Amino acid sequence: MITIDVQNVAKRYGQKVAVDDVSFEVRRGEIFSLLGPNGAGKTTIIRMILDIIKPDSGRIEVFGAPFSEATKQRIGYLPEERGLYKNVPLVELLSYLGTLKGMKRREAEQRAAQLLNELDLGAYKKGKVRELSRGMSQKVQFAATIIHRPELLIIDEPFAGLDPVNTEIIKNTIFRLRSEGATVVMSIHEMHQVEEMADRLLMIHQGRRVLYGEVDEVRQRYAENAVIVSGQGDWAALRGVTRVQPDETGRNITLYLDEQTTPEQIMAALASDPSYTVRSFARAVPRLNDIFIRVAGGEAKIAASALDAAEVRP
Amino acid sequence: MRTLWLIFRFEVTRQFLRGGYALITFGVPILAIAAFFLIRALSGGDVEVSATRDRGNLPPGVNLPGASAISEDSPLAQARPMGFVDHSGLLSAAPLLIRFDSEAAAQEALRNGEISAFYVIAADYLQTGEVEAFFGRFNLGSLSDLPIWEALLSALVRQTDLSAAQLALLQARTLDIAPNALGDLAAQATENTNLLLAYVFAGLLLFTVFTTSGYLLQSLTEERENRAVEVLLSSLRPRDLLFGKFLAMNALALLQIAIWIGTALFLLSQAADLSPDLIGIAPSAEQVGVLALYFVLSYLFFGSIYAIIGALTTTLREGTQFSALIILPAMIPFYLATAFINTPNAPLPVILSLIPITAPLAMTLRAAITPVPLIEVLIGAALLGLSIVGCVWLAARLFRVNTLLSGRSPKLGDLLRLVRERA
Numbered sequence: 001m002i003t004i005d006v007q008n009v010a011k012r013y014g015q016k017v018a019v020d021d022v023s024f025e026v027r028r029g030e031i032f033s034l035l036g037p038n039g040a041g042k043t044t045i046i047r048m049i050l051d052i053i054k055p056d057s058g059r060i061e062v063f064g065a066p067f068s069e070a071t072k073q074r075i076g077y078l079p080e081e082r083g084l085y086k087n088v089p090l091v092e093l094l095s096y097l098g099t100l101k102g103m104k105r106r107e108a109e110q111r112a113a114q115l116l117n118e119l120d121l122g123a124y125k126k127g128k129v130r131e132l133s134r135g136m137s138q139k140v141q142f143a144a145t146i147i148h149r150p151e152l153l154i155i156d157e158p159f160a161g162l163d164p165v166n167t168e169i170i171k172n173t174i175f176r177l178r179s180e181g182a183t184v185v186m187s188i189h190e191m192h193q194v195e196e197m198a199d200r201l202l203m204i205h206q207g208r209r210v211l212y213g214e215v216d217e218v219r220q221r222y223a224e225n226a227v228i229v230s231g232q233g234d235w236a237a238l239r240g241v242t243r244v245q246p247d248e249t250g251r252n253i254t255l256y257l258d259e260q261t262t263p264e265q266i267m268a269a270l271a272s273d274p275s276y277t278v279r280s281f282a283r284a285v286p287r288l289n290d291i292f293i294r295v296a297g298g299e300a301k302i303a304a305s306a307l308d309a310a311e312v313r314p
Numbered sequence: 315m316r317t318l319w320l321i322f323r324f325e326v327t328r329q330f331l332r333g334g335y336a337l338i339t340f341g342v343p344i345l346a347i348a349a350f351f352l353i354r355a356l357s358g359g360d361v362e363v364s365a366t367r368d369r370g371n372l373p374p375g376v377n378l379p380g381a382s383a384i385s386e387d388s389p390l391a392q393a394r395p396m397g398f399v400d401h402s403g404l405l406s407a408a409p410l411l412i413r414f415d416s417e418a419a420a421q422e423a424l425r426n427g428e429i430s431a432f433y434v435i436a437a438d439y440l441q442t443g444e445v446e447a448f449f450g451r452f453n454l455g456s457l458s459d460l461p462i463w464e465a466l467l468s469a470l471v472r473q474t475d476l477s478a479a480q481l482a483l484l485q486a487r488t489l490d491i492a493p494n495a496l497g498d499l500a501a502q503a504t505e506n507t508n509l510l511l512a513y514v515f516a517g518l519l520l521f522t523v524f525t526t527s528g529y530l531l532q533s534l535t536e537e538r539e540n541r542a543v544e545v546l547l548s549s550l551r552p553r554d555l556l557f558g559k560f561l562a563m564n565a566l567a568l569l570q571i572a573i574w575i576g577t578a579l580f581l582l583s584q585a586a587d588l589s590p591d592l593i594g595i596a597p598s599a600e601q602v603g604v605l606a607l608y609f610v611l612s613y614l615f616f617g618s619i620y621a622i623i624g625a626l627t628t629t630l631r632e633g634t635q636f637s638a639l640i641i642l643p644a645m646i647p648f649y650l651a652t653a654f655i656n657t658p659n660a661p662l663p664v665i666l667s668l669i670p671i672t673a674p675l676a677m678t679l680r681a682a683i684t685p686v687p688l689i690e691v692l693i694g695a696a697l698l699g700l701s702i703v704g705c706v707w708l709a710a711r712l713f714r715v716n717t718l719l720s721g722r723s724p725k726l727g728d729l730l731r732l733v734r735e736r737a
Contacts, residue, residue, distance in 0.1 A: 052547050069551070077548035083541030088328060096324050100317065100549040144545065 001028035002064070003152055003183040004049060009058030011044055018044040019055070020207040026185055026200075031178055033198035033215070034187040035288075037296045041207040042187045043080055046154055049185075050077055062152070073102040076150030080157050080187070082141050086130040090116060090140060093129070094147050101148035108147065115143040119169060135166050142170055146177065153177060156187045171197065191289040195219075201288075203295060210295050219285045222294070225257045226284035227266055233276035238269055254284055317550050321558025322565075325533060329566055335529070339570045343577035350581050397423060397432035402439040405466070417448075424448065435466070512682030515605050516648070516675050518571075523616045526567030530617060531633040533559045534624025534713070553710035556621060560706065564617050604681040604691055611698045612674030616644070618705035625713035640671070647675040658684040668694050670701035 004026035011019040019041045026032045036042045047053045049060055051067040062071050085093055091112045098108030116122050119139045129137055138161050146153065158174070159167045174197070178184055188194055194201060195215060203211035211218055229235070230252050235244045240261025245254040255266065263283050270276045329335045397412040397420050398405065407413060412429060414420035420432040436444040445466075534556070537543035546555055619640050620633075627633040647654060647666055654663050658680045667676035667686070673694050680686050 047544075050548050052544065072549055075548065077545065079544040079548075081541050081544055084545070085328070085536075085542060086540060087332065096320070097545070097549065099320050100546070141545075 002026070003028045003062065004185065005059075005061040005064075006045070006049065007059045009045070009048060009055045009060060011041075011048060011053070011055050017207050019048070019204075021058070022204065022207070022209050023058075024202045024209065024212055026183060028183050029178065029181060030199040031174070031184040031186060031197050033194045033201040034185060034204070035189075035191075035194065035201055035211070035292060036204035040204040040296075042204055043156065045204065046077075046079075046156060046185070046187065050075065050154065073148065074151045076145040076148065076153045076155075078142060078145040078153075078155040078158060080160075082138075084129045084137070084141060084144065087128055089126050089128055090121070091125050094140070094144055097144045098147040101150075103148050111147050111149075112143070115147060116140075118173070119143055120166075134161050135163060138162055139166060139170070142173070146173070149180075150182060152183045152185070154185045157189065158186060159188070159190060159193060191287065191292055195288050203292070205296055211291070215288070218291065219288065222291045223283065223285045225259065225261070225263075227255050227257070227263045228252050228280075228282050228284045229255060229270070229278060230280045231276065231278040233270075233273075233278075238266060240265065252280075317554045318558045318561070321550070321555060322562045325559055325562035326566060329529065329562075335566065335570075339573055343573055346577055346581065350584065354584075395429050397429045398435065399432060400435045401437040402435050404435065404439060420448070439466075512654075512679045515609065515682060516678045518575075519609055519612055519674060519678060522567065522571050522613060526563070526570065527616065527620045527637065528630075528634075529567060530560065530563040530620045531624045531627075531637070532630050533563050534621065535627055535630050535633055538628045539630075552714035556625070556710045556713050557706070560617065560621055560709075564614065567617075568613070598685075600685065601681055604686060605678060607691075607695060608674060608677045608681065608698075611695055611702070612678070614702050615670060615674060615698055615705070616640075618702045618709060621709035622705055622712060625709045643671050644675065646672050647679055651679065654679040655683060659686075664690060668697060670698050673698055 002025050004024075006025070007023045009019055009022050010017070022041075022045065034042050034045065044053070048055045049062065049067075051071075060067065063074065065071075088096070091109055094112035094115065095103075095105060095108035098111060099105055103111070113122075113125060116125055119142070121136060121139055121143075124132060124136065129140060132140065142155075142158065145155065153174070155174075158170055162170065171193070174184055174186075186194075186198065198215050200214050201211065201218060202209060213221075235241060235253055235255055238255065240257050241255045242258050243256040245256065246252070247254070257263070257266065267281055270278050270281070395410065395412055397414050398408060399414050399417050399420050405413070411433075412423070414423065414432065417434060420429070420434075423429050424432060431447060431449040434446040434448065436442060436446070439445065537546060537555075620637065623633050623636045623640070627636055647663075650662070650666070653660065654676070657663065663676060663680055666672040667680055667690065669676075677686065677691070677694050681691075
């Protein structure tokens with residue numbers, strides 16, 4: 001089941017190309033991450049999905065149909081540029097936003113109170129946004145996004161400005177919503193959160209799609225022929241090892257292999273040679289952060305052409 | 315409609331919660347009423363019926379009306395005197411009033427400025443209670459029924475064998491005075507009165523627009539200032555947001571004006587025994603209809619202009635600066651007031667009363683001064699109505715595009731592009 005279907009979408013602002021022929025799909029019930037440097041076009045894509053702005057060309061379907069007013073009531077949106085009415089009591093504020101999403105007033109008030117409790121803001125029900133810290137305001141904003149139990153959650157930088165405790169609260173809420181059947185589209189810069197949370201990703205660079213697929217598959221695709229080991233022994237003496245690279249701590253060592261040698265062969269060699277003590281062994285897979293920097297830092301064209309050939313389609 | 319209602323209710327509630335609106339809306343009338351009664355108490359406005367009044371043969375149990383005796387040093391005694399002509403034979407003299415033997419003599423004195431007005435007591439006054447008042451040019455201080463009422467009261471009280479009708483006259487709280495204006499003086503009076511009417515309506519319109527436009531501007535720029543707009547646009551259409559705010563803010567503004575006007579009318583009614591009657595301001599039903607129609611249309615037109623300004627600007631401060639560009643041309647008829655007074659149906663006033671931006675003041679001035687041909691009223695109203703629709707549509711369009719967070723106010727050259735832009 002496809003929740004969002006974006007096909008060949010483009011958008012220009014005057015002479016500037018914001019989005020250039022981008023296509024992707026978001027599957028029902030997954031956490032989909034939208035990545036890209038600042039100004040890459042992520043927010044424009046999100047606004048086009050939400051019909052806040054219209055694409056110049058291309059087609060977008062949400063829940064299997066072109067966007068309509070009824071679609072809005074099934075979506076929760078946390079924008080990057082966010083703010084709320086500062087002088088309205090929280091329950092009243094949240095229930096107003098809930099009623100705009102089609103909820104009945106009493107139902108919205110009850111749900112608002114429940115969410116404030118869940119987000120550890122129960123003591124501030126009668127408080128106003130202006131009386132809250134930035135992190136608290138962020139949580140109220142998140143509550144406003146999910147008050148109507150949306151089927152599709154689109155969140156732009158959900159963890160910006162949050163401390164680790166509140167980040168965990170929001171993260172757990174997102175996981176819970178996903179387990180209840182919601183689809184989540186998340187624009188985010190914290191790459192470790194993407195690795196931990198996302199099922200699939202799309203990376204945009206200068207308005208163009210440069211990475212697209214399952215998170216693990218993308219990381220594997222960028223993996224070099226290398227293994228990471230910890231232990232003791234003369235690593236450079238192993239057959240097929242071309243370079244030895246310890247990390248900053250010195251405990252983990254990356255062994256780069258020649259084209260004829262596989263990680264499995266290295267593992268077998270280490271197991272059969274008692275002069276080596278191995279505490280851990282893993283194939284070297286790059287962190288998303290490294291891939292992001294490589295792609296956004298100048299390898300965009302190469303990556304795009306390579307991935308277009310190797311892309312894993314659903 | 316549900317969305318519009320939700321926005322309307324939220325905006326209205328929020329304005330009241332802010333306090334500023336409620337303070338101004340209810341505080342100003344409360345202060346005005348308090349000041350009025352304080353001044354009245356200090357100036358001794360409510361004077362007991364004079365103990366020196368001659369009760370004559372007034373039967374026991376018959377109470378005199380609340381009119382008070384006039385002392386020699388009262389403000390009325392200090393004002394330009396009034397006269398009377400008595401055909402009933404009831405009055406030989408009256409305190410503070412100059413007696414004339416004939417209406418001609420009284421008119422002559424009026425023309426010469428010796429008196430500000432005179433009363434004519436009908437020959438059958440005891441049967442009909444009729445008293446006519448004649449005045450020259452309209453002047454708020456020219457008329458008061460207090461002296462003549464005092465005089466008549468004293469005369470009646472001296473009567474013997476009071477009939478039931480005479481008793482009724484004694485107990486009546488007001489005199490049935492028919493106002494009259496005289497000849498060329500009447501023309502002058504009518505002109506002055508109409509001019510006053512024109513300024514009252516035009517001033518009220520401008521006052522209303524200036525005092526209430528801030529609400530709409532503030533409301534329309536608020537979501538961009540607090541950055542809540544994108545959240546709202548994911549739930550509703552920009553035009554719903556704009557319409558909802560437009561309706562809410564205009565309703566609040568009109569409520570405020572209604573309360574203020576109601577207070578003013580109340581105070582005028584309370585001041586009736588101290589201040590003169592507003593005799594002379596007697597607009598025709600047609601005039602009232604045209605003025606009321608243009609008041610509402612003009613208010614909505616300026617509201618829609620402010621909606622455009624609110625859609626274009628990102629802060630209230632910018633909006634206030636922009637609004638001067640609109641208000642200045644709208645005031646053109648005021649600058650040309652002399653032309654309107656002298657030749658209200660000349661081409662220039664007619665044209666200005668048809669152009670939407672100048673029509674509010676131009677048509678108000680014309681309608682207050684002279685009967686305006688119905689066709690011109692209708693054409694002007696239709697153009698104004700179309701302009702309102704067009705401006706609100708444009709505001710919604712600009713609001714949608716410009717809201718999308720360009721982060722700066724557009725320049726004039728950007729406007730055409732914004733209107734055409736696919737948001």
